[in-house]
Amino acid sequence: MILLTNVTKTYNTGKHNQFTAVDDVSLTVEAGRLTILKGPSGSGKTTLMALIGCMARPSSGRIQLHNIRTSFFTGADSRAPLDITSLPERFLTEIRRTTFGFIFQQFNLVKGISALENVMLPAYPTGESQGAFRRRALELMELFAVARHAASPVEWLSGGELQRVAIARALINNPAIVIADEPTAHLDSKLSREFMEMVGTLKAGGKTVLIASHDPLVYDSELADTVIGMRDGRITGLSGLS
Amino acid sequence: MIQHPAILALTIASLMTGLMLIYAGWYGTWILDKWDLHSGSELQLNLERRTYLISVILSYALLFQIASLFLYIFTADNLHSQFTGAMCAAGSLGVNSFGYPVLILKILNCLLAGVWLIINHVDTRGYDYPLIKAKYGLLNVLVPLVLLEVVFQFVYFFNLKADVITSCCGSLFSTDKHSIAGEIAGLPSGPMQAAFFGIMAATVVCGMVFFLKKRGGYLFAALSALTFLVSSAALVSFICLYFYELPSHHCPFCILQKEYHYIGYALYATLLGGTVSGLGVGVLMPFSTCSSLSGVIPNIQRRLAATTLIMYLLFTLIVVWRMLSTSFTLG
Amino acid sequence: MSTPLNRHSNILDFALSSLLRRKSKNFSLLVVYTLIVFVIASLIFFVQALKREAAQILKEAPDMVVQRMVAGRHDLIPVAYGEQISAIRGVTAVSPRLWGYYYDQVFGANYTLLVPEKNLLEPGSIMIGPGVARNQRIQAGDMLALKTSRNIPLLLTVQDLYPSSSELISSDLIVLSAEDFQTMFNLPAGQVTDLAVTVANPREQVTVAAKIAELFPDTRPILKSEMLRTYDSLFEWRGGMIVVVLAVAVLSFIIFAWDKATGLSAEERKEIGILKSIGWETSDVLLLKFWEGIVVSLTAFLVGVVLAYGHVFFFSAALFEHALKGWSVIYPQFKLTPVIDVYQLTVLFFLTVLPYTAATIIPAWLSATVPPDAAMRS
Numbered sequence: 001m002i003l004l005t006n007v008t009k010t011y012n013t014g015k016h017n018q019f020t021a022v023d024d025v026s027l028t029v030e031a032g033r034l035t036i037l038k039g040p041s042g043s044g045k046t047t048l049m050a051l052i053g054c055m056a057r058p059s060s061g062r063i064q065l066h067n068i069r070t071s072f073f074t075g076a077d078s079r080a081p082l083d084i085t086s087l088p089e090r091f092l093t094e095i096r097r098t099t100f101g102f103i104f105q106q107f108n109l110v111k112g113i114s115a116l117e118n119v120m121l122p123a124y125p126t127g128e129s130q131g132a133f134r135r136r137a138l139e140l141m142e143l144f145a146v147a148r149h150a151a152s153p154v155e156w157l158s159g160g161e162l163q164r165v166a167i168a169r170a171l172i173n174n175p176a177i178v179i180a181d182e183p184t185a186h187l188d189s190k191l192s193r194e195f196m197e198m199v200g201t202l203k204a205g206g207k208t209v210l211i212a213s214h215d216p217l218v219y220d221s222e223l224a225d226t227v228i229g230m231r232d233g234r235i236t237g238l239s240g241l242s
Numbered sequence: 243m244i245q246h247p248a249i250l251a252l253t254i255a256s257l258m259t260g261l262m263l264i265y266a267g268w269y270g271t272w273i274l275d276k277w278d279l280h281s282g283s284e285l286q287l288n289l290e291r292r293t294y295l296i297s298v299i300l301s302y303a304l305l306f307q308i309a310s311l312f313l314y315i316f317t318a319d320n321l322h323s324q325f326t327g328a329m330c331a332a333g334s335l336g337v338n339s340f341g342y343p344v345l346i347l348k349i350l351n352c353l354l355a356g357v358w359l360i361i362n363h364v365d366t367r368g369y370d371y372p373l374i375k376a377k378y379g380l381l382n383v384l385v386p387l388v389l390l391e392v393v394f395q396f397v398y399f400f401n402l403k404a405d406v407i408t409s410c411c412g413s414l415f416s417t418d419k420h421s422i423a424g425e426i427a428g429l430p431s432g433p434m435q436a437a438f439f440g441i442m443a444a445t446v447v448c449g450m451v452f453f454l455k456k457r458g459g460y461l462f463a464a465l466s467a468l469t470f471l472v473s474s475a476a477l478v479s480f481i482c483l484y485f486y487e488l489p490s491h492h493c494p495f496c497i498l499q500k501e502y503h504y505i506g507y508a509l510y511a512t513l514l515g516g517t518v519s520g521l522g523v524g525v526l527m528p529f530s531t532c533s534s535l536s537g538v539i540p541n542i543q544r545r546l547a548a549t550t551l552i553m554y555l556l557f558t559l560i561v562v563w564r565m566l567s568t569s570f571t572l573g
Numbered sequence: 574m575s576t577p578l579n580r581h582s583n584i585l586d587f588a589l590s591s592l593l594r595r596k597s598k599n600f601s602l603l604v605v606y607t608l609i610v611f612v613i614a615s616l617i618f619f620v621q622a623l624k625r626e627a628a629q630i631l632k633e634a635p636d637m638v639v640q641r642m643v644a645g646r647h648d649l650i651p652v653a654y655g656e657q658i659s660a661i662r663g664v665t666a667v668s669p670r671l672w673g674y675y676y677d678q679v680f681g682a683n684y685t686l687l688v689p690e691k692n693l694l695e696p697g698s699i700m701i702g703p704g705v706a707r708n709q710r711i712q713a714g715d716m717l718a719l720k721t722s723r724n725i726p727l728l729l730t731v732q733d734l735y736p737s738s739s740e741l742i743s744s745d746l747i748v749l750s751a752e753d754f755q756t757m758f759n760l761p762a763g764q765v766t767d768l769a770v771t772v773a774n775p776r777e778q779v780t781v782a783a784k785i786a787e788l789f790p791d792t793r794p795i796l797k798s799e800m801l802r803t804y805d806s807l808f809e810w811r812g813g814m815i816v817v818v819l820a821v822a823v824l825s826f827i828i829f830a831w832d833k834a835t836g837l838s839a840e841e842r843k844e845i846g847i848l849k850s851i852g853w854e855t856s857d858v859l860l861l862k863f864w865e866g867i868v869v870s871l872t873a874f875l876v877g878v879v880l881a882y883g884h885v886f887f888f889s890a891a892l893f894e895h896a897l898k899g900w901s902v903i904y905p906q907f908k909l910t911p912v913i914d915v916y917q918l919t920v921l922f923f924l925t926v927l928p929y930t931a932a933t934i935i936p937a938w939l940s941a942t943v944p945p946d947a948a949m950r951s
């Protein structure tokens with residue numbers, strides 16, 4: 001479970017171009033559910049997901065993660081919620097690496113290396129042996145039906161294949177939470193539907209999924225448990241369960 | 243000034259280290275002043291990014307320092323033929339009054355940089371960077387010392403003048419101008435041996451106690467430092483003699499030579515390594531109560547203490563082995 | 574199992590693949606880097622080898638040479654001095670030496686004329702160094718004409734040539750008999766060029782030298798050790814001229830490395846952004862950069878050193894022999910004995926790898942600290 005309390009993110013504080021991208025947001029993301037952020041362009045969805053995904057620190061407010069294991073919080077407080085608000089980047093990265101998997105709008109695959117290497121990339125700095133995560137990567141590629149492209153450079157893959165390689169990469173470190181930013185922006189409706197099926201698989205596998213999108217195919221999907229509307233950095237509406 | 247590639251190399255290296263440390267020190271004071279982990283402000287994020295740069299700089303600086311310590315001795319040794327009366331590095335270093343201060347500064351800076359990296363390593367394990375003040379406080383001590391070393395080294399090299407027959411034939415017949423660290427060399431070898439083995443034994447026992455019972459960290463650190471001083475004196479006073487098998491050759495540098503199978507490197511490496519980790523144990527003591535480090539520090543301290551023990555025991559082993567295996571005896 | 578060792582090997586793996594992926598950019602860096610290592614290594618090896626050769630020559634030189642000084646200049650010394658010197662305690666032997674220089678106007682070359690200590694040669698026959706033979710285009714059995722100080726040609730038969738292995742010592746040498754030397758230069762009777770003094774105990778050399786200087790205030794005793802030192806500093810000085818050049822080279826290399834490291838392509842920037850966004854930490858990226866630097870540096874260092882080794886020891890430092898040894902018509906063409914030691918390699922390392930490393934630290938850090946969320950909007 002992720003708990004946000006009065007979270008604000010301001011860019012360029014004190015300068016003439018000061019801009020508040022996320023403004024006083026409080027919300028809860030339930031574990032094992034599909035939560036969707038919807039809103040027009042510039043409404044702060046990406047920024048909010050970056051804050052949740054331990055990529056950036058809020059200017060104010062608190063973000064807490066429940067049921068997270070880390071190497072640096074030891075002893076009695078390990079089951080208490082983890083306040084990530086003022087953690088330095090070094091520790092945020094550790095959490096991000098073990099807890100979150102990311103699927104980006106542009107896929108963000110590294111050109112010039114094979115699809116398999118791309119999938120393995122997030123595991124390199126974990127200190128796991130290459131043999132172990134290579135096996136896992138191949139399994140994941142098998143699961144998403146891109147195993148036969150494992151050795152091809154990513155430049156050769158089609159849009160849908162790229163998407164599936166990106167999903168496999170997001171899952172390589174076995175994260176509890178998957179975050180996807182506009183995952184269907186570059187896909188046609190057939191591929192988008194396929195993507196939502198894969199999200200269903202993830203959800204069935206017990207993952208918490210968080211998607212930002214303004215694609216009705218996504219936010220009108222029956223898989224969605226919660227849909228959060230955003231505008232100008234604020235939450236405008238909440239629908240669904242919870 | 244003698245023009246020699248090694249002198250150029252050392253000067254370039256020290257200038258680079260100096261510049262890098264000025265940079266690190268500048269941002270270090272900035273961090274000391276403005277650090278506020280609870281702020282998500284751009285300034286704070288900027289400072290946090292700087293800490294990475296500073297640790298990288300210091301790691302490289304330590305490597306450069308260690309390399310330059312040995313290159314410095316090596317170069318002094320290489321240059322001895324340029325000075326009337328100099329037989330090895332000891333003579334070259336005594337050519338002007340800056341040679342030995344530079345050496346001492348280099349050793350001190352190696353130790354301090356080592357300790358700094360230990361603190362840094364521990365600090366980056368605590369999610370609230372609890373040692374940040376101590377770390378950058380120490381950096382503020384280290385930077386002036388390194389700069390002093392840069393200046394001294396430059397002055398030392400600048401004032402090196404080779405005796406060349408065409409310019410000065412009077413120097414031909416000058417007798418030995420330089421005596422080798424006379425006072426330490428003159429220490430009586432009997433009591434010195436007792437002191438050396440005594441302090442080693444005390445440090446090892448104290449280290450064991452600390453390792454097993456986690457007590458006496460400060461004492462252990464103090465003893466490690468003392469061991470360093472006593473061992474250095476012992477090297478000059480009697481250990482070297484066993485390696486040279488000469489009753490009056492006290493030079494602590496010749497053992498670094500090929501003739502003695504580079505054994506000096508093993509001796510100095512173990513001594514420096516042991517001292518740095520021993521000091522590290524003491525430096526970490528006041529922080530072992532930090533909540534974010536409570537799981538980290540005791541482990542690291544134990545590992546450091548073990549390192550010190552191994553290093554010092556190796557050092558002693560080499561010495562004892564030599565004393566027993568050589569037919570040379572101190573008369 | 575998660576281990577720091579795995580982390581290093583994984584990241585090293587990726588570093589290698591990154592380097593190979595950007596072949597053209599890294600290749601030009603590698604070429605310049607190797608070239609710098611090559612030039613500096615050649616210089617260091619060369620000067621060091623020359624010093625060693627010089628030391629080799631001096632090994633054969635007498636412990637002490639006594640010269641007479643007149644008006645501050647080297648002059649002939651009476652043989653009679655030698656008798657008194659041999660009476661000093663500690664002196665084993667004193668032998669008079671005859672040697673001098675001869676300038677050949679036709680061929681424009683300077684030769685060293687030397688009379689050997691033992692009478693090796695009949696009057697009329699000589700032995701010459703390979704440099705002389707090349708310069709005069711003569712061989713064993715040929716005749717060589719020298720002009721005496723009275724401007725009369727003196728015809729000498731070349732009995733033998735010195736082998737080229739000793740070329741540095743003997744290149745410009747003409748060894749002749751004492752009689753021919755006398756004919757050539759017409760020295761006053763009872764005078765020689767200088768005296769070679771042998772002292773059995775090296776510790777007494779300085780004392781003996783002091784006694785000689787006291788006995789004959791117009792002489793200058795020169796110890797072998799003193800000569801070694803002069804040679805050393807002479808090479809040092811020549812090396813020193815080069816040191817200035819070196820410093821400039823190192824400096825421009827630093828600037829080049831800095832420029833290369835800061836001039837990251839958009840592609841690379843994007844790649845690092847992606848790595849950061851998928852869970853690489855700043856220190857992981859720094860480690861990546863560190864391994865890239867190590868790989869580049871070691872490759873350049875090894876290749877540069879091997880090339881320099883070949884250049885100096887198999888091609889006799891063909892690229893800068895003139896600069897270092899001075900212009901001379903009968904420049905020796907010799908093979909230097911191949912020797913390099915750890916010390917030279919360390920100095921070389923300090924002059925090349927260290928500047929490169931220092932120059933790339935800040936650029937590497939700059940590229941490693943892109944915010945992780947930057948990759949989410951591109």
Ligand SMILES: Nc1ncnc2c1ncn2[C@@H]1O[C@H](COP(=O)(O)OP(=O)(O)OP(=O)(O)O)[C@@H](O)[C@H]1O
Nearest residue numbers: 011012019021040041042043044045046047048950
């Ligand atoms: N580093 C930054 N500096 C200044 N402003 C920024 C920065 N990053 C984002 N913004 C601004 O914050 C606002 C919210 O951006 P964000 O990317 O979160 O919107 P979004 O809802 O994801 O939009 P889209 O649907 O187009 O992806 C935008 O107006 C953007 O210009």
Ligand SMILES: [Mg+2]
Nearest residue numbers: 045046181182
């Ligand atoms: Mg967006």
